[in-house]
Amino acid sequence: MSIANSPDDKSSEDARPFPGERADDHASERLSIGDALRQARIAAGLTVDDISHATRVRVAIVRAIEQNDFAPCGGDVYARGHLRTLARAVDLDPAPLLAQYARDHGKVPAPTPAAPLFEAERIRPDRRGPNWTAAMVAAIVVVIGFVGFTAIKGGDGGSAAKSPVAKGPETSAGKPSAPATKPGKPAAPKPEPSDSAIAAAPRDKVTVRVSATSGRSWISAKDHNGHVLFDGLLGQGDSQTFQDKDKIDLVLGDAGAIDLYVNGKKIQDDFQPGQVERLTYTKGDPVTG
Known part of the structure; x- marks a missing residue:
């Protein structure tokens, strides 16, 4: 007479660990990252200050990670580095903790939609050679403007040459006034303050x-x-x-x-x-x- 396994026996058999797998591995996976690190630290008889001194990770960051707060780390790269350092300090394998962090906090980049790429390719202008026609037109305009400016400036110079030159003041007899001091004669010294x-x-x-x-x-x-x-x-x-x-x-x-x-x-x-x-x-x- 054969006895079939009951459903309860099957569920209990599924709950057993596979060969080479420890039961505490499942228990550690059920723990959060911070709880796992804290329990391992306490089991090792270490304080937060001891961990901070040994790893050079600040006390505030160690406490935050044990509370599952990774914001003070300053980003995923630093958070993973701190996890690896703290796990090794308390004799934990950092790989499961890093995998759990990736599951909880990892950000998989969203796939780029095909429509924008297609539109970008469609509206991208074709590369063309230099527009020599436009360059020649611009050069001709510059030459014409320079010639016109030169002609206008020359006309103004001629008119300026013909303009009367201002003369110095003249006496009533029409002769220029004599200079105040004769050349070669030194100016009179300033008088000193008198009584x-x-x-x-x-x-x-x-x-x-x-x-x-x-x-x-x-x-x-x-x-x-x-x-x-x-x-x-x-x-x-x-x-x-x-x-x-x-x-x-x-x-x-x-x-x-x-x-x-x-x-x-x-x-x-x-x-x-x-x-x-x-x-x-x-x-x-x-x-x-």
């Missing part, structure tokens, strides 16, 4: 004018509060004027190159070239010029 300039200087303030006439000199000027009014190099021919209600403190780096006017009157001190002078002037200075 009449004292009236122009305010009497309730002290006014100091420094002029570098014989060369350049470093100048420093301060008011009665010690505030710097000027501190720098005065080039030859340059001047600076300082004014304060009480006094002006001066330092002349090269006093021999300086002409000094205080309250509108020139100081006649015999300063030597290269001599450094420290001077102070008030409203009543100078007593004598």
Whole structure:
């Protein structure tokens, strides 16, 4: 008497693993990628910091992958690389995890529809040789424009040549006026400030004018509060004027190159070239010029 296998026996037989296949392989496939990595890490007695230190994968990325969040990886290529590195760190075979990632997150490129390619081929223009006719027409237009421009410019030049030239001012007798200065004679030097300039200087303030006439000199000027009014190099021919209600403190780096006017009157001190002078002037200075 033969006994047939019952349906229950058949289902139990199908549930058994194939030869050479372990039952824990099916269990690991049922786990998510993050759960598999986390369980393997815990079984190895490692912390997230240990894994991060061993693999140089940041702690935040390790935690995210164990929670099945692959966004911090920065893309599929980096996610696969991190999976391979973390799996080897906890003695897991990375191939099943990579295959599971491909099934869950892989993006198969959609087939390109045939209609757009056909339309593109149909409307693609044929390659043609250079249009020499259009090039010749353009060259002729350029030549004609150049000839016309030259002719117009020549006509304007002729008319300009015939235009009257402006003459200089003439005297009432019709003769040109004599030049203000005769050639070869040097211009008269500028007059130095005279004693009449004292009236122009305010009497309730002290006014100091420094002029570098014989060369350049470093100048420093301060008011009665010690505030710097000027501190720098005065080039030859340059001047600076300082004014304060009480006094002006001066330092002349090269006093021999300086002409000094205080309250509108020139100081006649015999300063030597290269001599450094420290001077102070008030409203009543100078007593004598």
